[in-house]
Structures are given as structure tokens and as C-alpha cells.
Amino acid sequence: MTRRVTISDVAKLAGVSSQTVSRVINxxxxxxxxxxxxxxxxxxxxxxxxxxxxRGLATSRTSTIGMVVPDISNPxxxxxxxxxxxxxxxxxxxxxxxxxxEDPERELEVLFSLEEKQVDGxxxxxxxxxxxALQDVLKRFPAIVLVNRLxxxxxxxxxxxxxxxxxxxxVGHILNMGRKRVGILVGPAFSYSxxxxxxxxxxxxxxxxxxxxxxxxQYCTPTVEGGExxxxxxxxxxxxxxxxxxxxxxxxxxxxxxxGALNRRIPNDIAIVGFDxxxxxxxxxxxxxxxxxxxxxxxxxxxxxxxxxxxGQRIETPVITVKTxxxxxxxxxxxx
Amino acid sequence: MTRRVTISDVAKLAGVSSQTVSRVINxxxxxxxxxxxxxxxxxxxxxxxxxxxxRGLATSRTSTIGMVVPDISNPxxxxxxxxxxxxxxxxxxxxxxxxxxEDPERELEVLFSLEEKQVDGxxxxxxxxxxxALQDVLKRFPAIVLVNRLxxxxxxxxxxxxxxxxxxxxVGHILNMGRKRVGILVGPAFSYSxxxxxxxxxxxxxxxxxxxxxxxxQYCTPTVEGGExxxxxxxxxxxxxxxxxxxxxxxxxxxxxxxGALNRRIPNDIAIVGFDxxxxxxxxxxxxxxxxxxxxxxxxxxxxxxxxxxxGQRIETPVITVKTxxxxxxxxxxxx
DNA sequence: CTGTTAGCGCTTTCAA
DNA sequence: TTGAAAGCGCTAACAG
Numbered sequence: 148m149t150r151r152v153t154i155s156d157v158a159k160l161a162g163v164s165s166q167t168v169s170r171v172i173n174x175x176x177x178x179x180x181x182x183x184x185x186x187x188x189x190x191x192x193x194x195x196x197x198x199x200x201x202r203g204l205a206t207s208r209t210s211t212i213g214m215v216v217p218d219i220s221n222p223x224x225x226x227x228x229x230x231x232x233x234x235x236x237x238x239x240x241x242x243x244x245x246x247x248x249e250d251p252e253r254e255l256e257v258l259f260s261l262e263e264k265q266v267d268g269x270x271x272x273x274x275x276x277x278x279x280a281l282q283d284v285l286k287r288f289p290a291i292v293l294v295n296r297l298x299x300x301x302x303x304x305x306x307x308x309x310x311x312x313x314x315x316x317x318v319g320h321i322l323n324m325g326r327k328r329v330g331i332l333v334g335p336a337f338s339y340s341x342x343x344x345x346x347x348x349x350x351x352x353x354x355x356x357x358x359x360x361x362x363x364x365q366y367c368t369p370t371v372e373g374g375e376x377x378x379x380x381x382x383x384x385x386x387x388x389x390x391x392x393x394x395x396x397x398x399x400x401x402x403x404x405x406x407g408a409l410n411r412r413i414p415n416d417i418a419i420v421g422f423d424x425x426x427x428x429x430x431x432x433x434x435x436x437x438x439x440x441x442x443x444x445x446x447x448x449x450x451x452x453x454x455x456x457x458x459g460q461r462i463e464t465p466v467i468t469v470k471t472x473x474x475x476x477x478x479x480x481x482x483x
Numbered sequence: 484m485t486r487r488v489t490i491s492d493v494a495k496l497a498g499v500s501s502q503t504v505s506r507v508i509n510x511x512x513x514x515x516x517x518x519x520x521x522x523x524x525x526x527x528x529x530x531x532x533x534x535x536x537x538r539g540l541a542t543s544r545t546s547t548i549g550m551v552v553p554d555i556s557n558p559x560x561x562x563x564x565x566x567x568x569x570x571x572x573x574x575x576x577x578x579x580x581x582x583x584x585e586d587p588e589r590e591l592e593v594l595f596s597l598e599e600k601q602v603d604g605x606x607x608x609x610x611x612x613x614x615x616a617l618q619d620v621l622k623r624f625p626a627i628v629l630v631n632r633l634x635x636x637x638x639x640x641x642x643x644x645x646x647x648x649x650x651x652x653x654v655g656h657i658l659n660m661g662r663k664r665v666g667i668l669v670g671p672a673f674s675y676s677x678x679x680x681x682x683x684x685x686x687x688x689x690x691x692x693x694x695x696x697x698x699x700x701q702y703c704t705p706t707v708e709g710g711e712x713x714x715x716x717x718x719x720x721x722x723x724x725x726x727x728x729x730x731x732x733x734x735x736x737x738x739x740x741x742x743g744a745l746n747r748r749i750p751n752d753i754a755i756v757g758f759d760x761x762x763x764x765x766x767x768x769x770x771x772x773x774x775x776x777x778x779x780x781x782x783x784x785x786x787x788x789x790x791x792x793x794x795g796q797r798i799e800t801p802v803i804t805v806k807t808x809x810x811x812x813x814x815x816x817x818x819x
Numbered sequence: 820c821t822g823t824t825a826g827c828g829c830t831t832t833c834a835a
Numbered sequence: 836t837t838g839a840a841a842g843c844g845c846t847a848a849c850a851g
Contacts, residue, residue, distance in 0.1 A: 153828055164838045169830065177836060194619075199599040200545060201828030203536040204843045211600070214580070219568065220779075225561040232555065232582050241596055244550070244580035246568050260577055263535040264547070287530075371766065400766050426558075430707065430736050432768035443556075489844055500822045505846060513820055537844030540827045 152195040161189040172197050203265060212453060213243045213261035213269040215254065222425045223442060224272055227294060230446020231270055238454055240267070251276040258284045268453045270294060290456035292449045296339055297466070304452045305466045306445050310340050313438040313471035314347025315354075317420045318392050320436070320473055322355050324482045326390040326418055330363040332377050332402065334394030338369070341394055344422065348392055360385070369394055374401020382409060382417075389417055390479070396421035396428045399435055403478065418479035422471075433477035441469050488531040497525040508533050539601060548789060549579045549597035549605040551590065558761045559778060560608055563630060566782020567606055574790055576603070587612040594620045604789045606630060626792035628785045632675055633802070640788045641802045642781050646676050649774040649807035650683025651690075653756045654728055656772070656809055658691050660818045662726040662754055666699040668713050668738065670730030674705070677730055680758065684728055696721070705730055710737020718745060718753075725753055726815070732757035732764045735771055739814065754815035758807075769813035777805050 154172075158165040163182060170178045171186040178186075189195070203209040214231055216224040228244070235242045243266065245257035254276065261269055268290030274281075275296075285291055285303070293305040321329050331348050334341035345364070352359050362385055367377035374393060378401060382388060393399035399421030403413060411417050413433050421428060424439035448467050455462055475481050490508075494501040499518060506514045507522040514522075525531070539545040550567055552560040564580070571578050579602065581593040590612065597605055604626030610617075613634055621627055621639070629641040657665050667684050670677035681700070688695050698721055703713035710729060714737060718724060729735035735757030739749060747753050749769050757764055760775035784803050791798055811817050 151828090155828080165829080166831095166838060167836085170837090173830085179836060182836080194623075196595065196599050198540075198601060198828055200536055200539040200601045201843090202830075204534075204540050204845085205828075205830040207843070209536060218565065219555065220558065220561045220565045222556065222558060222561070225556045225558075228580065229554065229556045229582060232580055236582070236593070239596075241579050241581070241600055243577050244564065244568055245577070246565060246572075257572070259532065260575075263532050264577055265534060265536045283530075427763055427766060430763060430767055487844090490846095491844080501845080502822060502847095503820090506821090509846085515820060518820080534844055537827090538846075540829085541844080541846040543827070 151198070152193045154195075154197065157186065157189050157193060157195050160193065161186045207265070208267055209265050210239055211241050211243065211264065211266045212450075213245060213257075213264070213266045214272070215245045215247055215257055215261075215269065215274075216272045217247055217249045217275075219244060219246055222427075223423060223440075226442035227272055227446040227449070230443035230448075231450045232446075233443075234447045234450035234454075238450075249275060251278065251281075255280055255284065262287055267457050268292070270449050270453055271296075272449075290453050292453045292456070294445060294449050303465075304456065304462050306449045306452065307466060307468045308340065308440050308445070309468045309470050310343035311347040311350070313422065313440075313473075314344040314392070315351045316471070316473045317422070317436075317438050318348050318351035320475070320481075321390045321392065321418055321420060321479060322351065322357075324390070324414075324418060324479065327355075327357050328363075328385075328388045329357075329390040329392060330365065330381050330385060330388040332374055332381070332391060332393045332398050333364060333366050334369045334398065336366050338394075341366075341369075344392075344394060363388065367394070367398060369398055371397050371401040371404070374398030375405045376401070378402040378405035379409065382406075382411070391417060391419050393419065393421050396423045396425045396435060396437055399437065399478070400427065400431055403431060403433070403435075413478050414480060420479045424474050428474075429476065436476045436479035437474050438471045439474050440471055445469055487534070488529045490531075490533065493522065493525050493529060493531050496529065497522045543601070544603055545601050546575055547577050547579065547600065547602050548786075549581060549593075549600070549602045550608070551581045551583055551593055551597075551605065551610070552608045553583055553585045553611075555580060555582055558763075559759060559776075562778035563608055563782040563785070566779040566784075567786045568782075569779075570783045570786035570790075574786075585611060587614065587617075591616055591620065598623055603793050604628070606785050606789055607632075608785075626789050628789045628792070630781060630785050639801075640792065640798050642785045642788065643802060643804045644676065644776050644781070645804045645806050646679035647683040647686070649758065649776075649809075650680040650728070651687045652807070652809045653758070653772075653774050654684050654687035656811070656817075657726045657728065657754055657756060657815060658687065658693075660726070660750075660754060660815065663691075663693055664699070664721075664724045665693075665726040665728060666701065666717050666721060666724040668710055668717070668727060668729045668734050669700060669702045670705045670734065672702050674730075677702075677705075680728075680730060699724065703730070703734060705734055707733050707737040707740070710734030711741045712737070714738040714741035715745065718742075718747070727753060727755050729755065729757050732759045732761050732771060732773055735773065735814070736763065736767055739767060739769070739771075749814050750816060756815045760810055764810070765812065772812045772815035773810050774807040775810050776807055781805055 247254040367373040421437035428435040583590040608630040703709040757773035764771040
């Protein structure tokens with residue numbers, strides 16, 4: 148660790164002012180080819196890298212953004228993260244990774260740290276709260292994008308999943324199989340996505356002229372265990388159900404396991420459909436029919452929305468809704 | 484977006500010098516309680532946050548580290564990332580997430596960007612190359628930790644998995660089941676972990692007095708598809724094999740699928756053991772016996788090593804080797 | 820205990 | 836096309 152090479156080191160060695168070096172590294176046109184050439188050579192020789200910190204202080208832009216996710220080890224969010232990082236990288240931005248651990252207090256704290264770091268923008272994924280304190284910090288960022296969670300007042304550009312249509316497609320597919328007694332493992336009652344998926348389910352059922360019994364609707368935690376428990380409860384009370392539409396793939400895997408324990412054959416006795424299409428979905432037995440959510444794409448879109456804001460461009464569509472696609476596998480096959 | 488509140492704004496409002504404010508925000512003792520109180524009140528009222536950028540320029544430390552992973556959406560690395568981020572956060576560091584996409588050129592580029600951002604340290608996960616150019620950039624960082632990949636000269640503190648012992652345990656378990664014809668799906672020939680696991684396998688077999696035929700050793704890409712293909716090849720040439728030790732869980736899942744296609748019952752006809760214990764492992768059918776790698780723990784250890792370097796402490800153990808644990812499930816159950 | 824001065828490495832503005 | 840001066844917001848070093 149020797150001292151960093153600075154812009155004035157380069158300037159001296161090239162026999163120019165540091166301003167000229169600055170012009171060269173920023174690709175300004177007003178430098179003579181000769182001078183530029185000489186400066187570039189010195190930069191090459193010395194291995195000079197401009198300090199983004201000093202530049203950030205001078206320009207008050209850091210080419211840095213913050214990404215807040217509940218948990219990066221959740222495959223749903225790590226895919227989104229990949230999309231964000233890839234697009235950010237292409238545009239010369241570095242990304243701070245912050246886990247909020249679903250903890251509102253920590254969510255605030257990471258936002259404070261991002262504020263101190265002077266990020267140019269923040270992408271918030273799966274945000275849970277919207278307290279005044281939260282609203283307050285958010286206001287202080289130059290740009291904000293929300294992913295998978297709508298603020299009540301739609302105050303920020305947002306990337307959403309078309310949960311309603313996705314659920315309709317999924318349930319429609321089940322109905323096409325000839326099943327009519329379709330239960331739903333809704334997921335958590337407070338979840339925005341869960342409620343959208345539920346309403347898609349209800350619309351599909353209603354559209355087919357089937358009246359849904361209250362008991363067919365079962366809330367659960369969005370995990371394998373949650374799905375397993377909920378399925379056991381549901382099938383105990385309503386053994387006549389011949390299909391289950393699940394909040395996500397993890398819940399669906401729980402449902403598969405419960406059906407195994409209850410000796411219900413899938414799909415013959417009961418069909419099962421998930422949501423998300425995480426990696427797992429294709430690999431369980433039976434392979435899961437599910438609604439694919441384009442997560443990497445969501446990340447890209449989110450970063451693009453952020454970039455536009457940071458460039459001061461107007462955002463035509465403040466809410467981008469990405470489409471899902473039904474992936475048909477063995478847990479709810481196509482009936483021919 | 485109004486102008487940021489700066490340290491001198493606070494100083495003026497509190498009727499002190501900015502130096503005193505600096506002392507307060509850095510918790511220096513030499514400030515009178517009264518003054519401190521007054522300054523804190525102004526900070527509270529104004530919502531002042533010190534600029535980490537300005538501070539970074541002044542101190543040449545940024546409280547920021549870089550984390551380079553091949554792919555954050557790979558669950559192996561996203562778990563490590565979680566461990567790193569959690570520990571970093573506790574110590575007041577923010578983490579730049581960089582995907583290298585297994586691309587040596589991009590790996591270099593992200594390191595350059597991290598250098599410009601003046602990170603205090605870098606954690607490199609699953610690094611593939613060690614070209615002179617790479618060595619060169621690395622030298623310019625104040626602190627470096629390697630994860631899951633040893634540089635030939637052990638020049639940097641490193642967190643490794645005890646692949647050798649893990650493989651020995653796994654194969655030992657298979658042998659205890661009474662199986663003697665154990666094939667191995669090694670993984671990629673260039674992979675350091677793969678070679679360590681292979682040597683653990685060979686030692687276990689030799690220790691049991693079993694001579695391994697060359698044909699039992701099958702290289703493959705470390706994916707489900709790779710495992711599937713390799714298994715088909717292997718079992719075609721060596722149908723007598725009664726167990727497979729796989730490079731990782733994905734390969735093992737591929738093996739399970741191949742066995743399904745070949746009508747080989749697991750574990751009766753053939754036992755299958757994986758490595759890593761990603762969350763998938765418990766959810767496939769049959770559930771996978773596998774060697775658990777404590778990934779979050781690895782991330783924590785890596786960050787701790789980095790912290791010690793950044794504090795200028797001596798590193799007693801330049802290579803930390805984390806232990807694996809055999810998780811026995813149905814694909815290779817315990818024989819009682 | 821508190822304030823003053825200088826400077827971190829860059830860009831912006833103005834002048835040449 | 837080039838350079839000089841000032842300043843971004845903070846801390847280090849010194850003085851009082």
C-alpha cells in the first residue's frame with residue numbers, strides 16, 4: 148500500500164495542469180490530441196485511477212445506488228438483485244447491498260447509512276412499512292424506485308407483478324382441467340401480493356360461475372412449513388377439494404408434502420399450482436405448475452426507472468407491471 | 484430535494500465551530516456536556532447526516548467494502564453474501580455487491596471500479612483467475628480476503644471449506660451402508676473444491692481397501708443438467724455402481740432425475756449423496772443426503788478476517804477452514 | 820474544552 | 836486549448 152496516484156501527480160508528470168488531466172479522464176472534447184495522448188500515457192504508466200470519493204464531493208453525485216431487500220438469500224430477491232446489478236454496472240453505477248431482514252427499524256437504519264453515503268438513488272424491494280419516519284428519509288434521496296410493493300399514494304415509480312392476471316391464468320388453467328373445487332393457500336393476510344392473487348382467484352372462480360366457500364380460503368405463512376400446515380388444515384375441513392392454488396412455490400411444495408402425508412395423489416386426486424417459478428419448482432416431484440415471475444427482468448426495469456429519474460427525465464409510466472407466464476408441469480398438467 | 488444540511492450549518496445554528504460539531508458526531512470525549520447537548524439538539528432538529536463522502540476524502544477511509552461473487556443468484560453465494568452483509572452492517576460498513584459472471588475481464592473491471600470507490604477492503608468469492616493483472620489490482624487494496632479459492636501462494640487470508648474431510652465423511656457414510664461400488668461425479672476438472680473432494684473420496688475408498696476403477700470417476704459441469712448427463716454416461720458404462728457421490732446438490736439432483744429415467748430406485752438400487760445442502764436438498768424426492776457447508780458462517784468469518792486486516796491487526800490463522808456436517812436423508816439413509 | 824488553519828482529490832468557473 | 840482559483844464537507848494538527 149503506497150500512496151495513491153492523484154490527479155496532480157499525473158499533471159506534473161505530463162507537464163500540464165490538473166484541470167487538463169480532468170478534461171482527459173472525463174472525455175471532454177476541448178483537449179488537443181497531442182496533450183490528450185501524453186496525459187493518457189502517463190495515466191497508463193502510473194496506473195492512475197480517479198478517486199470517486201473526491202469526485203463525489205466535488206460533483207455531489209457518486210455513481211452509486213442503494214438496493215434494500217428483505218433478505219438476499221431469498222431466491223426471489225437475489226434474482227432481482229442480479230437484474231439491478233447488471234443494469235447498474237452497464238451504466239457505470241455501483242450497488243450497495245442492504246438486507247433489511249424484514250425489520251422496520253433496520254430498514255430505517257440502512258436508509259440512513261445510504262443517505263450518509265450519498266447514493267444517487269435507492270431501489271426498495273418488498274418494503275413493509277410506510278411510517279412517517281420512512282417517508283421522511285425517502286424524501287431526502289434524489290431518486291427512489293419501489294419493487295413489488297405499492298405505496299398507497301403511488302408516490303414513487305414502482306415495478307409490480309401482475310398478480311391479479313397471473314392468478315386468473317393459473318386458476319383458469321385449473322378450471323380447464325375440469326376441477327371445480329379449488330382451494331387457495333393465500334399467504335399472509337397483510338401481503339399486498341397475496342391480496343391481489345386472492346382477488347384474481349376469486350374473479351376466475353366467479354367468471355366460471357363457481358361459488359367459493361369461505362372455508363376454501365386459507366391464509367398461511369409463505370414457507371414450505373406454512374404450506375404444509377395450511378394444506379393439512381384445509382383438506383381436513385374440506386376433503387372434497389380437487390385443486391389448490393398456492394401463494395408461492397414454497398407454499399406449493401409444502402402442499403405437495405402434505406398431500407404425500409395424506410395419501411392424496413397429485414395431480415389425480417388433487418392438482419397443485421404455485422407462483423414465482425423459483426429454481427426449485429422444476430425439480431420437486433411432481434414438478435410444479437406455476438406462474439413464472441420474471442424477476443431478473445424486474446430488477447432491470449427497476450434500475451432503468453431509477454436511471455431515468457437520476458437523469459431528471461420524466462417518468463411516463465410511474466408503475467410498470469410485469470407479466471407472468473404460466474409454466475405447466477406435472478402437478479397440474481394440461482388435460483387433452 | 485433541498486440542499487443538504489452541512490456541518491457548518493449545524494455549527495452556525497449551535498453557535499460553535501464546525502470542529503466542535505465534528506467532535507460531537509465522532510463521539511470524542513473532549514466536549515463539554517452542555518455544548519454537546521446543544522449540538523445534538525441542532526442535529527436532531529435539522530436532521531443533519533454527516534457526509535460519508537466528505538469524510539472519506541478527509542480520512543481516506545470510507546467504511547465501505549466490496550464483495551465480488553460469480554453470481555448473486557446462486558444460492559451458495561447469496562448465503563455467503565448474507566453473512567458478509569450482516570457482519571459488515573454490525574460494524575458500520577456498507578457493502579458493494581459485484582457480480583463477476585465468471586468472466587475474468589469483468590472481474591478485473593469490477594475491481595477497478597471498487598478501487599475508484601476507495602473501498603477499505605474486498606472479499607473475493609470463487610475467484611477463477613490469478614493473472615498478473617489481477618494480482619496487480621489486488622495489491623492496491625488495503626485489505627483482501629478470499630473465499631472458497633486458495634491462491635497458490637496463500638498470499639491472502641482465506642476462508643475455505645474442509646472439502647477433503649467432508650468428502651471422506653460422505654463416502655464413509657456410503658461405505659457404512661455396505662455399498663462398495665461408489666462412483667463419483669467430480670464436477671469441473673479445473674475446480675479447486677472438486678479436486679479436494681475427489682481426493683477425499685479416493686482416500687475414503689482406499690481406507691476401506693476398495694480399489695477405484697478409473698471409469699468410476701466422471702467429470703461434469705456443476706449443474707442439474709450436467710449431473711443428469713454424467714449419470715447416464717456413468718451408469719451406462721458401469722451399471723454395477725451402487726452409489727454416487729456428487730460434486731454438489733445440483734449435480735445430485737441431476738443424478739436423481741437420471742436414475743428415475745433409468746429406472747434405478749434410490750436408495751435401494753443406488754444411493755446418492757450431494758454436497759452443500761442448499762435448501763433444495765431437503766425438498767427433492769427422495770430428500771438428499773448431503774454434506775452441509777455453513778455458508779452464512781463463511782461469510783461472517785470472511786468479514787471478520789477483513790475487519791482485522793483493516794484494523795491493522797495481525798492475522799494468526801491466514802486460512803480458516805470451516806467444517807462440513809453430514810446431513811442424512813433418504814437418498815442415502817443410515818442402515819440400522 | 821474550543822477554535823483556526825490547512826488540506827483530502829477532484830470539478831466548476833472564469834480568465835487567458 | 837489551457838490554466839488558476841475556489842470550493843465541495845469533512846477531519847487532523849495545532850494553538851489557545
